[in-house]
Amino acid sequence: MTAFYAWIAELARRGMLPADFQYPFLIRGFLCVLVLAPILGGLSHLVVTRRMAFFSAALGQAALTGVAIGLLLGEPLNAPYGGMFGFCLLSTLAMVYVKRRATLPPDTLIGVFHALTLGLGLCLLVALTRQFNVHQVESVLFGSLLTVTDGDLLLLVFVGLLVSILLVREYNRLLLDSLNPSLAQVAGAQSIFLEYFFAVLLTLSIVVSLKIIGALLVEALVVVPAAAGRNVANSTRSYLAWSIAVAFFAGAGGLAVSTRFLVPTGGAVVLAVSSIFFMTLAVRASRRRRLA
Amino acid sequence: MSTTTARRVQVETLSARAELLAVVRASMGITIGVWIYAAMMAGVGGNAPRQRNLLPFQKLIADRVPTEQRMFRELQEGLLEAEAARSTASAWPTPDSLAAAGVPPFAHDPTQRSSFVWRLVQSGTMVNYIGIPTTAGLPAWLLLVTEPTPGVPPDQTFEDEEHHRLQDGGMLHVSTWVHGDGRGIAPRLVRMPQAEGWTQLYAVGPAQAAARR
Numbered sequence: 314m315t316a317f318y319a320w321i322a323e324l325a326r327r328g329m330l331p332a333d334f335q336y337p338f339l340i341r342g343f344l345c346v347l348v349l350a351p352i353l354g355g356l357s358h359l360v361v362t363r364r365m366a367f368f369s370a371a372l373g374q375a376a377l378t379g380v381a382i383g384l385l386l387g388e389p390l391n392a393p394y395g396g397m398f399g400f401c402l403l404s405t406l407a408m409v410y411v412k413r414r415a416t417l418p419p420d421t422l423i424g425v426f427h428a429l430t431l432g433l434g435l436c437l438l439v440a441l442t443r444q445f446n447v448h449q450v451e452s453v454l455f456g457s458l459l460t461v462t463d464g465d466l467l468l469l470v471f472v473g474l475l476v477s478i479l480l481v482r483e484y485n486r487l488l489l490d491s492l493n494p495s496l497a498q499v500a501g502a503q504s505i506f507l508e509y510f511f512a513v514l515l516t517l518s519i520v521v522s523l524k525i526i527g528a529l530l531v532e533a534l535v536v537v538p539a540a541a542g543r544n545v546a547n548s549t550r551s552y553l554a555w556s557i558a559v560a561f562f563a564g565a566g567g568l569a570v571s572t573r574f575l576v577p578t579g580g581a582v583v584l585a586v587s588s589i590f591f592m593t594l595a596v597r598a599s600r601r602r603r604l605a
Numbered sequence: 606m607s608t609t610t611a612r613r614v615q616v617e618t619l620s621a622r623a624e625l626l627a628v629v630r631a632s633m634g635i636t637i638g639v640w641i642y643a644a645m646m647a648g649v650g651g652n653a654p655r656q657r658n659l660l661p662f663q664k665l666i667a668d669r670v671p672t673e674q675r676m677f678r679e680l681q682e683g684l685l686e687a688e689a690a691r692s693t694a695s696a697w698p699t700p701d702s703l704a705a706a707g708v709p710p711f712a713h714d715p716t717q718r719s720s721f722v723w724r725l726v727q728s729g730t731m732v733n734y735i736g737i738p739t740t741a742g743l744p745a746w747l748l749l750v751t752e753p754t755p756g757v758p759p760d761q762t763f764e765d766e767e768h769h770r771l772q773d774g775g776m777l778h779v780s781t782w783v784h785g786d787g788r789g790i791a792p793r794l795v796r797m798p799q800a801e802g803w804t805q806l807y808a809v810g811p812a813q814a815a816a817r818r
Binding site for chain 1: 796
């Protein structure tokens with residue numbers, strides 16, 4: 314990878330690429346965005362259709378607790394993946410099971426999990442500050458490109474490929490199940506399996522994007538691209554394409570803002586994606602005016 | 606005229622017990638997997654245990670070359686002198702005044718062949734002492750100090766390698782940084798050194814310092 318970074322830096326020095334690409338961490342960040350955009354954008358419109366926005370927020374908080382558990386188990390500060398994957402997957406299974414079986418409204422139940430994981434995470438973080446400098450944990454909470462390593466990039470590519478393959482394989486059934494569960498069941502889709510399956514895919518994608526976007530803000534990139542895409546799309550295919558495009562431009566724009574103004578990457582990406590959302594809202598309003 | 610035949614499909618949902626069993630089985634698999642992974646990570650050898658609590662842009666000075674270790678030690682000494690002057694005079698001393706007082710590494714050291722041009726750069730609560738080498742091939746050094754923000758309640762952080770308390774009770778955030786391309790560094794204020802290719806150096810690291818409290 315060092316040779317690749319040196320080659321890109323040389324191109325940047327010659328003026329063939331933006332000057333920021335002289336830094337390896339920015340090249341890594343851009344590669345991460347290239348991988349993340351199709352995954353999160355692809356999942357995003359299904360998240361909105363399946364009404365799982367609040368579920369994604371709860372997962373982000375669960376990841377925070379997962380980081381704390383991983384660090385307490387003795388994992389490296391820069392890669393507490395065991396704790397994150399483990400706790401988030403367990404939370405996902407529990408949330409989906411309780412949501413399916415309890416008689417309370419789903420948002421109430423997810424709210425309970427949301428509060429529980431956040432409370433647990435905060436208690437564990439207090440314990441953690443006795444072992445770690447709290448400034449180091451901030452990079453996990455808000456996302457920092459500077460902490461992304463080649464190992465993280467490899468993991469992201471691996472999980473990205475896995476999620477993409479599984480998503481493509483089950484996409485039609487997932488979409489039908491999202492729009493009309495009864496029809497999907499009649500068509501042979503296993504609705505229960507699909508619900509757990511999609512939640513697990515979402516969990517894997519959220520966990521690998523945490524280093525860049527941060528535990529507190531990751532839900533934005535899972536929800537807002539689809540919300541923005543919905544404003545301008547006129548078919549399911551264009552809805553998917555717009556979601557991916559919005560996720561990519563928000564990621565790349567957030568990176569640029571984060572580097573230029575030295576603000577956390579997660580915050581910058583969320584600002585970028587929110588700006589795009591309001592632009593699409595304006596486009597939609599102007600289209601309606603023209604049609605009226 | 607075509608006729609359509611109605612198809613009758615009976616959908617049997619999984620029983621609550623069967624679903625719970627499947628969820629419990631999956632959860633046990635995840636827990637065992639994490640357990641094995643954590644055990645494997647704990648057994649990773651090499652310099653991993655020491656680097657474990659550091660971010661990618663942070664290093665322990667013990668792992669650096671002797672010339673850098675010497676400069677780091679001198680900078681710690683120089684920083685304490687500068688803090689003492691800041692406590693009494695309410696202003697950060699210039700590198701020239703520190704050099705005149707014989708404080709290393711600002712003062713000329715006849716035993717050292719390499720020399721640095723030191724600059725004090727300040728903006729708001731940020732203070733930089735930047736040392737740029739006069740000869741090529743040497744690293745640049747940076748002492749980054751963040752003063753308490755006026756009007757903000759006193760920081761309750763414990764004193765450690767990165768937190769030094771002034772005589773008036775104010776808590777300073779201090780850090781020491783090195784940059785391999787010393788001649789390429791411009792003497793301007795550095796707010797976020799890690800974003801500009803600097804490496805933060807620790808004597809013992811944040812985890813060990815916190816464990817001593």
